[in-house]
Amino acid sequence: MTKLENLLKGLVKENPLFVSVLGMCPSLAVTTSLENALGMGIGVLFVLVLSNFMVSLIMSSPKLAELVKPVRIPVYIVIIATLVSVVEMLMHAFLIDLYNALGVFIPLIVVNCIILGRAEAFASANKPVDSVLDGIGMALGFTAAISLISIFREFLGKGTITIWGDAVLNLKFFFNFLNIEPISMFVQPVGAFLSFGLILATLTAFGNFFKERKARKVKANG
């Protein structure tokens, strides 16, 4: 597998959220505004890249790998938990609003299946450089996916899109045009399940459509 493939596969082909359906809890909870989703994405990017790097560094030295193998899951968890604590403290120091908005979901990055999953499935068997690229790709894929959900939810629920801090896109005119209020249900827990379900179904429908077209093309070419 080339380096570029390692980087790009996380974005679409093996998207952690929409294809593997991992890391559901934060993606449902923090998608009430685009800002929160991006903040979560940055946290996951930091943790995933560094944990992939450290795990592959440990596992690529034969002596250490042999030592670590029987207790590798606890070792991974300690590495991840340490990185998450770093993220938590950094956010508390520099991005206090985001820290309050994400709340308990920052420490919960520890149990995000994507991170442990990549450590076990990819980083433990690949070189550090490839693992870092894989981490970047996966984290960006995750960020893109939760951003998509949060844009959908925030637009329908509040009529705005908060990019970062005061940079707010006001799209209320759309609702004024239709002469209705924004549908606040979408920023409530109900909306999380509903939006995720609808988006996932839409993407599945697209996927099926392309698959069928490809199959038909192959058939036509005989």
Next chain:
Amino acid sequence: MDNIIALAFAGFIAENVILSQFFGICPFLGVSKKRSSALGMGFAVLFVMLISSMVTYALYYLVLEKLGIEYMRTIVFILVIASLVQMVETFIKKISPALYKALGIYLPLITTNCAVLGVAIMNITKENNFGETVVYTTAIGLGFIFVMFIFSMLREKIDKAPVPKAFKGIPIALIVAAILAILFSRFGGII
């Protein structure tokens, strides 16, 4: 007393772990295909959650706070939960093989269940005292079992229903969960 009842009610329905706080979505979607496995998972989670909340409570206030190293919270808690799960597994195996058979396969999965770590951390951030921690955690655990049970019955029905192809599997499950969440969120007004 009123406070305790309100807390129990909040944990059980109004602030339901799955439907309003989004903890434990993975087992919620993963092991809810059959009624028996949903119940097994539910009880295993309640069990581990209750023990780990009590242990982490004691550790936080007796060790971490005394030493002034609260920032070690996340690392200590996840290690406590991981080793507790292992211990509980060995313990049940020895004491009651029947219970082990029923819960056995679900126990290792609980380590990465965010409900357990989430509730342990929330008991600290909400500054619950020990009694409140026990009540709130039990209520949360029972709420988890309740929702898992309802949802597993719904899913047994959905499996037989003619669903559009794109909605098969997880999408339709999420939409059913949304309808369930509407029901549960309405109870919030009672408190």
